[in-house]
Amino acid sequence: MPKMLRRTDSLRPNQMELDQKKLYEAITQGTRAQGPQHFALTDDQGRLNGPFGDFLLSPSVGMALQSLGAALRYETELPDRARELAILAVAARQCSTFERESHEAIARALGFTQDELHAIRREDMTPFDGVESLVGRTVLALLDGDLGDCAWYEAEELLGRRTVFELVTLVGYYSTLALQLRVFRVESQEAADSPSNGFATSR
Template identity: 55%
Template sequence: MPRLPRLTPDDPASRALYDKIVGGPRGTSMLDQEGGLAGPFNAMLLSPAVGDALQELGAAIRYRSALSDRARELAILVVASAWDSAFEQQVHEPIARSLGLTDAQLTAIRSGRPPELGDPAEAAVVRVATALVTGRDLDDEEYALLPESVVFELTTLVGYYSTLALQLRVFRVTG
């Protein structure tokens, strides 16, 4: 049972945040059937200043990162699996499928196993993301798998989606 009701942007700060999310690159995809913000975005209205900074970080990760779309979705799904975040899986598995990931690859990630990938860079992203969510660190070999700029973006992505997964769990958001 959700702990947080659907919030309405009833003050200037929360209205500005709502409009920024809906008017940005995510568009209306983060709206529920009643026009409220879905998933983690609803809770962001509780603290518009923090919510805005958090959603802006997410927009940078999703839309301005050097990670390829497939690598980004693979990493997001590794985090979703580690946190058992049904919402993130529901949102990001269709995106991953549209980018050519197979059901077998998605099942492997959901099960905590490395998927069979033909691209060594994607396999390295999965290995590093998995190390970050399971060991919360990288050994020297894992650190060396990717350029440092990618390691920076990937650690930021893992931290951001872990934050969302934690908020989704605390507020009991399931779908």
């Protein structure tokens, strides 16, 4: 497959309008920038990596998206491992290399084994148990389009309605990011380094 060229150029800080700079600062100086960095938010020219560069195309929508993403990453009741499992399940279904690479780095820091990561890529939740198993199975059901009654009651009983709401929202948010990454041809570093790779493939 021929290599796809990115359809937009991520702006350098000195190219931004005031509302774009506010969004840039919210991403690079906000919650995401605190603590260990498992993937770089900006490149060596200060341009935003991944989907964030295209958030600048519409600063008002981009600000809402980045705020939602930060809330989903840092303010839900989902345990950290369950959250990353859910994100990686979305990445697997959406064939989003950038999401997969970025969040596998976080997952490894949380103790995921390589076998577990490979299982998620296959949408195989059998290595997991308890809350993680339930979250994985729930995400796959949501990606199929709905949560049946039995699955709903199981999730409600074990997670609670608040966390189910947060999980449904997380699946929608990361599916949106995967779509944006595809449409704007945003590659991961792994994809960029591969001469024969397309714009979003799953491994």
